[in-house]
Amino acid sequence: MITLSSDFGSPYPAAMKGVILRDSDARIVDVSHEFPRQDVPGAAFWLREVLPYFPPAVHCVVVDPGVGTDRAAIVVRVGDHAIVAPDNGVALPAARAIADDGDVIEVFEIETDEPASATFHGRDVFAPMAAAVHEIGVDSLHEVADLVRADGYEELAFPEPTVSQTGASGAVLVVDGFGNAITNVPGEAIEDRFGQQVRINGEPAPVRRTYATVDPGQRLVTVGSHGNVELAVNRGRGDEAFRVGAGDRVELSY
Numbered sequence: 001m002i003t004l005s006s007d008f009g010s011p012y013p014a015a016m017k018g019v020i021l022r023d024s025d026a027r028i029v030d031v032s033h034e035f036p037r038q039d040v041p042g043a044a045f046w047l048r049e050v051l052p053y054f055p056p057a058v059h060c061v062v063v064d065p066g067v068g069t070d071r072a073a074i075v076v077r078v079g080d081h082a083i084v085a086p087d088n089g090v091a092l093p094a095a096r097a098i099a100d101d102g103d104v105i106e107v108f109e110i111e112t113d114e115p116a117s118a119t120f121h122g123r124d125v126f127a128p129m130a131a132a133v134h135e136i137g138v139d140s141l142h143e144v145a146d147l148v149r150a151d152g153y154e155e156l157a158f159p160e161p162t163v164s165q166t167g168a169s170g171a172v173l174v175v176d177g178f179g180n181a182i183t184n185v186p187g188e189a190i191e192d193r194f195g196q197q198v199r200i201n202g203e204p205a206p207v208r209r210t211y212a213t214v215d216p217g218q219r220l221v222t223v224g225s226h227g228n229v230e231l232a233v234n235r236g237r238g239d240e241a242f243r244v245g246a247g248d249r250v251e252l253s254y
Contacts (some may be wrong), residue, residue: 089156179237
């Protein structure tokens, strides 16, 4: 299969699907086309959380605020997976999450003629390459025309939290569609405090395992499926209740 991920919304992904179906017999699966617009770290977070659950596939990722510039386009191979993406760091966290022990991450640069459009490389560069990789096979990337081994590539590192005996200092990585503010603070920071209260940026909030253990509209601090501390509201928006957004600092104290 070929998976598609972007911040395009609609209808741009349809053109990418048309190219892939024209050039391959791949089954196409949409991951999301609603990633935060031009938010490379946000997309990288979600890809890291989602792509490891797929069977072997070619993943075409286009969150590309540098489209039309001299940023490179790459194919990242890890195990039986390949990620076709702009060289802005968006692919590497997912590649590392996919990797099993012993897997080597290989990065190839796409060398193509001037694409038809300077603003839609998803259609003109990434979709055709995803189809080409699918047709020739992930194990044969060295045989794909227009691919050469990359001398280097852009890294992306998420901010590191600080955890102490009195709390933690971190940041909001992303806000999901429910309004849950997902932080970089590891869940272990509150694992022995369920049923108690902590302070978030100076204000008290209960620590609970599930949303429904507080009344509708009430705030809570929990550990999400990603394993990180999450600021939430039962049947409401945690970002609004805690007055935070992606990139904002979070001070958690006991």
